[in-house]
Amino acid sequence: MMFLLSFWTQDYLVLNKTFTLNNYIEAFTQPVYQLLFSRSLYISLTVTFFTVLLAYPMAYFISFYGGNRKALWLFLITIPFWTSYLLRMFLWKVILGYNGVLNSFLLWLEMISEPLTFILYNSNAVIIALTHGWAPFAILPIFVSLEKIDRSLLEASRDLGDGPIKQFFRVILPLSMPGVVGASLIIFIPTVGDYITPKLVGGTDGLMIANMIQVQFSKANNAPLAAALSVSSLVIVAFISIVFVLFNKKYLRRY
Amino acid sequence: MVKLVQVENVFKSFGDVNAVNGVSLDIEEGQFYSLLGPSGCGKTTLLRLIAGFEKPTSGQVFIDNTSMEGIEPNLRPTNMVFQNYAIFPHLNVEENVAYGLRNKRENRNKQNKLVDEALELVGLSGLNKRSANALSGGQKQRVALARALILKPKVLLLDEPLSALDKKLREQMQSELRHLQRAVGITFILVTHDQYEALTMSDRVAVMFDGKVAQEASPRDLYELPTSQKVASFIGxxxxxxxxxxxxxxxxxxxxxxxxxxxxxxxxxxxxxxxxxxxxxxxxxxxxxxxxxxxxxxxxxxxxxxxxxxxxxxxxxxxxxxxxxxxxxxxxxxxxxxxxxxxxxxxxxxxxxxxxxx
CATH class of the missing domain: 2.40.50.140 (Nucleic acid-binding proteins)
Incomplete structure (x- = not known):
């Protein structure tokens, strides 16, 4: 349906159903769409990177030091889900705003002389909010892959002369790569298309492709173009994901 | 003979359980030494204390007249063959065998030569590039052995290495291990619950019950002259x-x-x-x-x-x-x-x- 629609044209109130590639040409040549595509990719790749980077130590801690409280730790991680996503994103406005919690606190500490403005209503705000919102989704797959590592392999690596750091890079990280790849995909794919977060905390500098798709569908009343943008972003995401998976093929083969 | 491993009045408790309850042993250099006992008798814990994976609650372990107190497993002159072999699944045979060598500052060519020698020693020549997952139980066993022996440890620790193999292969590996030990001259400490394995392979056997050594003797004495009823009925x-x-x-x-x-x-x-x-x-x-x-x-x-x-x-x-x-x-x-x-x-x-x- 979406795919068909993307080859049609909107003639004011009616759909012109003659086949055309104009929508795609527009989607890939108009600077505004290029900008939005690249910004979306930049934001979601950065979010993916930081989410995985932050989630890994947490998953590591729960898996190796959780003892018999692993279930409790995992339960605590789900606590943010008790409030709605929308509410959590709104809270970031309160935290990051001009007179927000963070700025007031830093001013009070006299670490800054005037409120920071680069943290709200731009890409950075979107990155911070998304990283927080998606962290639990990254922790779980990494946790599972860490749990699956046979503990005797860790002893074997120590026995064969590895210190803790070497052990991490030679055994733990390679064996938990399937979890890292899984977590990356789980974060990357949905965040590219997120539109609530940029709308709430992104201002105009933080808008992403999904916001444009929404505008085209509703206000601009150009469903075919919106469809073309959607299909394009789908293809781009799929392409990047496949490249990423192929890149990590070595780690993803079944042990 | 030189005493290579000395265990001095070692205790180890996990919570209220005393896994090792005052054990003293002297193990001579070049011996094939077995720790024999029923499951839960503390023999594996004792082996792990020697390897450094556990720290004694009290008492000390000496290897080559050096106290091992506070020395991490990676710095001890011991290597271990684990019960489930602990072969790294993300590495192939060659990489597994060379794992410990890569921590040493020797040139690659020399290391590769050592790997080939080690694989030949355990009868796995030519399987260098085989994936760890494609190995049978017996082959994994050999990779684990090669991986440990290549580092020329003073003591090789074997934690029930044969228990997962079928009877025929187990018997074959028993005699191979015995020959290997004679060939390389390294002190082997074997943990087993199999009386016949201990009797056929070892120079000396320590029988353990409830965290204590009940008798330490040569296999013949252990069978012919057990010093207690418990040992007598455990061995045969x-x-x-x-x-x-x-x-x-x-x-x-x-x-x-x-x-x-x-x-x-x-x-x-x-x-x-x-x-x-x-x-x-x-x-x-x-x-x-x-x-x-x-x-x-x-x-x-x-x-x-x-x-x-x-x-x-x-x-x-x-x-x-x-x-x-x-x-x-x-x-x-x-x-x-x-x-x-x-x-x-x-x-x-x-x-x-x-x-x-x-």
Missing amino acids: EMTFIEGEIIGENKNLKVQSEIFGQINIDKSRVFGQSSKKIILGIRPEKITIVPKTSRSKNLVSGKIIDVSYFGETTNYKVSCGTIETLTISSQNSVGQPSYSVGKEIQLKADLDNIIAFSA
């Missing part, structure tokens, strides 16, 4: 008979059940002297003799159970006050086999009786 089978000391000169004069009055050499009596003693006799030291034969010390009994083992047949016999006396008899042509319920006559080789104080 033994029938116990009650007796009472009635006199003493150069031998001990004992009035026993079924065998009547017998003399026991004092070197075969263990434990504090008391009037009541327990006599023990191995199944193969009793033979079934024809009903017609007349000699001293014949005992009659009735067969209550027969188990056929191929090379031998084991009979459980009830005679007099003894409910079950176990007899093992060699199977050969001309040797009659008996069935349950049959009345038979027994002759015991009384020189082989040993005595424990009750």
